[in-house]
Amino acid sequence: MEKRLRLSNKFALKKCQKEVCIAQEDRVSQLPDEILVYILSFFSVKEAADTSLLSRRWLNLWTYIDHLDFDATKYLDQVFVQPKLQKGHMDKYLTWVNSALQKFKGQRLDQFRVYYDLSKFAQHDIDKWLELAFSKKVQRLELDLLRCGSFTRNFDSCYTFPERLLGLGDSSSCSNNLQILSLINQNFKSLKVLILKSVNVTGQVLEFFLRNCPFLERMQVHGSGTLKNLEVVGPSLKLRHLEIYSCFNVKSLKICDTNLISLRTSAGKVLLLKNVPMLVDVEILGMPYTHLLDDISSRLLCVLSQLEVLTVDACISLFDYPHEDLEHYNFPELTKLKKFVFITFGNSLRVSGQSLLGCTSIIRAAPQLKEFELQLSIVLLQNLRFPPVCCQYII
Secondary structure (H helix, E strand, O other): OHHHHHHHHHHHHHHHHHHHHHHOOOOHHHOOHHHHHHHHOOOOHHHHHHHHHOOHHHOOHHHHOOEEEEEOHHHHHHHHHOHHHHHHHHHHHHHHHHHHHHHOOOOOOOEEEEEOOOOHHHHHHHHHHHHHHHHOOOOEEEEEOOEOOOEOOOHHHOEEOOHHHHOOOOHHHOOOOHHHHHHHHHOOOOOOEEEEEOEEOOHHHHHHHHHHOOOOOEEEEEOOOOOOEEEEEOOOOOOOEEEEEOOOOOOEEEEEOOOOOEEEEOOHHHEEEEOOOOOOEEEEEOOOOOOHHHHHHHHOOOOHHHOOEEEEEOOOHHHHOOOOOOOOOOOOOOOOOOEEEEEEEOOHHHHOOOOHHHHHHHHHOOOOOOEEEEEEEEEOHHHOEEEEEEEEEEO
């Protein structure tokens, strides 16, 4: 009886060990490379690179991912608290991106994103990154170089987009070889999204992308000091969403005969809209020492009757013009407006004597309005403006 019990226990132990062995079997690593790389594409670059430590099987898989998102939010948070860390963290960031791109072996890029506080002093490094991104036919390109990750920097210290990559600029610095120029143009055919923040870029560069990128649907330019004139013209353009914000040297913004759906701009004073039948979402920022109400009523007159969403960022203009009274302003009828967003400084209502009753003039002009959203921005020292806090009201 005792012998039979020992044999039974021995058999049970072997069975248990076999089950543990099966449970510990690494089935994920047995998947094809294509599937593993696809899975890694949902990771951040750092997380994907860390998988190289798992085993020899994973050593180089991350170098084939098609999403390169160099997000350094952690560094930015540390620099915001301790500004003296800026130089050291910037060097670490540049080293990290350069190292990752040297190891990159992918044939194409769906996304290339740089998110860190970088200025013109990183010009050489960023130029090289862009060359690689375009050579891999990037679809979504984002250079977010805002100061501390949130604030527009002084234009003189901004990184400048290299026109030579597009075959533009001084003819002595770019080849006249037609084959090379044709190859340059082909590298931009896949671009769908272009986002440039705190990047000095000219209208010539942006119009190049509009002409040569048949799939370009979204363009955002924030904080460019060299953007002066821009034309977005022609029904053949695929562009649906355009943002030209905090580009205070813009002299002319012409948008005609396009199928644009949304527009966000601080260039309302120089805006020309004509034949944009699909434009239903507009955000307009009041410039310093200008009358925002005049910008809305005159520059947007041809689209007011078709708008479904209107956002008015009155932080600057109403603060400069406390006498500009929204409450008694007669707006044209906004027959299709469903959502109205009003953005102002949280303390401007108290300091300049503003009243939210001023918003009633727009509400009265919008019989179909269903939603009113109030956003209050906070301003600290050094003119730093934080993202607004939102209060939403359903009518």
